[in-house]
Amino acid sequence: MSKRRMAQKKSKNNNWxxxxxxxxxxxxxxxxxxxxxxxxxxxxxxxxxxxxxxTPLQIAAPTRMLGDVSALxxxxxxxxxVVYFHRTQRCTxxxxxxxxxxxxxxxxxxxHLQRGVMSFRELDVQKPENAAVARKYDASGSSLxxxxxxxxxxxxxxxxxxxxxxxxxASFMTFLQKxxxxxxxxx
Amino acid sequence: xxxxxxVQTIVASGQAPFVAAFLIGLLASLGPCPLATNISALGYIxxxxxxxxxxxxxxxxxxxxxxxxxxxxxxxxxxxxxxVSRVSNSLQTLAEIVLGPLLILVxxxxxxxxxxxxxxGGAWMAQLSQxxxxxxxxxxxxxxxxxxxxxxxxSAALYFGVLxxxxxxxxxxxxxxxxxxxxxxxxxxxxxxxxxxGLMRFAAGFNxxxxxxxxxxxIAALAFIGAGGFTLWGWLTGFI
Numbered sequence: 001m002s003k004r005r006m007a008q009k010k011s012k013n014n015n016w017x018x019x020x021x022x023x024x025x026x027x028x029x030x031x032x033x034x035x036x037x038x039x040x041x042x043x044x045x046x047x048x049x050x051x052x053x054x055t056p057l058q059i060a061a062p063t064r065m066l067g068d069v070s071a072l073x074x075x076x077x078x079x080x081x082v083v084y085f086h087r088t089q090r091c092t093x094x095x096x097x098x099x100x101x102x103x104x105x106x107x108x109x110x111x112h113l114q115r116g117v118m119s120f121r122e123l124d125v126q127k128p129e130n131a132a133v134a135r136k137y138d139a140s141g142s143s144l145x146x147x148x149x150x151x152x153x154x155x156x157x158x159x160x161x162x163x164x165x166x167x168x169x170a171s172f173m174t175f176l177q178k179x180x181x182x183x184x185x186x187x
Numbered sequence: 188x189x190x191x192x193x194v195q196t197i198v199a200s201g202q203a204p205f206v207a208a209f210l211i212g213l214l215a216s217l218g219p220c221p222l223a224t225n226i227s228a229l230g231y232i233x234x235x236x237x238x239x240x241x242x243x244x245x246x247x248x249x250x251x252x253x254x255x256x257x258x259x260x261x262x263x264x265x266x267x268x269x270x271v272s273r274v275s276n277s278l279q280t281l282a283e284i285v286l287g288p289l290l291i292l293v294x295x296x297x298x299x300x301x302x303x304x305x306x307x308g309g310a311w312m313a314q315l316s317q318x319x320x321x322x323x324x325x326x327x328x329x330x331x332x333x334x335x336x337x338x339x340x341x342s343a344a345l346y347f348g349v350l351x352x353x354x355x356x357x358x359x360x361x362x363x364x365x366x367x368x369x370x371x372x373x374x375x376x377x378x379x380x381x382x383x384x385g386l387m388r389f390a391a392g393f394n395x396x397x398x399x400x401x402x403x404x405x406i407a408a409l410a411f412i413g414a415g416g417f418t419l420w421g422w423l424t425g426f427i
Contacts, residue, residue, distance in 0.1 A: 067352060067356070068352075085359045086340070087279060087340060089283055089340065090340060091218065091339055091341045092218075092341075093218060093340070093341040093344070094340045094341065094344070113209060140271075140273070140275045140279075140343075140347070141275055141276065141279055141340055141343045141344060141347070141348075142340045142343070143344065143348055144289055158348065160348045160349045160352065161195055161199075161343075161349075162199075163191075163193035163214075163341070163344050163345055163348065164191040164192055164194055164214070164349075165189075165191055165192060165195075166191065166341075167190075167191050168189050168191070168192070171189060171192055175192075176265040176271040
């Protein structure tokens with residue numbers, strides 16, 4: 001075989017290698033993403049309607065909207081409503097957020113639920129019966145809100161940082177527990 | 188370390204707000220729904236294996252389309268002070284209804300199965316899909332702009348819930364949606380360019396450029412139909 005043909009053959013082999021590496025690289029990344037999406041789906045499980053735990057605030061106190069929990073004034077908290085909103089069509093992250101929130105409340109704040117000083121609700125914003133609550137909190141899609149009653153005023157504030165933790169149950173629960181404990185500790 | 192909490196520490200530190208906005212976008216692009224749109228965009232971009240410059244151009248235009256969409260939306264929210272919840276609501280409804288069928292339609296046009304003169308789901312949708320299938324680079328821009336506006340629950344939570352409140356209270360926050368947009372397109376650029384370049388090397392080596400291009404068009408079409416089916420299935424079963 002002439003030198004030239006050998007060189008040609010070598011370059012063809014190189015081309016095959018390039019293709020193989022390219023396809024493996026892309027295929028691997030796509031496969032990994034699809035796999036992680038699928039495993040999250042199967043973990044999320046089925047969803048069955050709205051949820052209500054504990055006793056939501058019964059009196060109609062004047063409300064004030066806050067941008068964040070950190071903006072809450074200091075003072076004695078007398079009641080906390082935790083409301084998780086979602087749309088009828090739900091994503092894995094949104095399913096996780098609802099489930100993890102419920103589990104955090106059931107695990108760390110069970111006595112508060114029993115004593116009626118705290119509540120947890122999971123509501124579909126697109127259901128007509130939930131429209132009034134959604135309007136009160138100004139909720140549209142998946143979102144977690146607190147309604148904190150403090151000296152006769154109900155402060156409404158979103159907890160947006162949950163969206164950084166929806167992939168990991170343990171860190172989600174730790175984050176939420178750390179956010180809620182200072183508020184309801186004295187209850 | 189988990190990516191989400193890591194992004195949260197960057198956001199909370201307030202040290203690098205533009206990087207934070209970019210990372211929130213990147214986080215959004217890893218959700219299952221942006222993944223579906225990004226995979227179809229990937230197929231679309233790698234069709235043009237004949238010219239690396241065009242691949243670069245197409246992916247840049249796709250990124251630009253996404254970025255401008257998010258930026259324009261952010262601008263509207265900033266200037267008009269519209270109720271964020273109402274805008275977020277209608278865009279998510281739009282995504283639920285339009286995205287799946289549109290993806291499938293573009294796929295079918297790319298496959299030459301249907302001629303878009305036949306109006307499937309309204310003449311404007313057929314026209315739009317023909318545009319996207321025909322002019323590749325400009326189509327990429329259109330595709331990016333459209334995909335950006337098709338909010339899924341997770342990307343909506345990050346854009347309307349995390350990014351916009353951050354933008355409202357930060358100096359220079361008006362540019363945050365742009366950085367977010369770049370972040371959401373990064374996976375396409377990172378995977379798409381090496382893929383297209385590898386394919387080009389391969390095809391040029393064997394003198395089968397035209398054939399590879401034809402095959403890539405078919406693969407892109409299948410990616411669109413697959414992603415459309417995935418989105419539609421998600422809508423019907425309530426998982427996306």
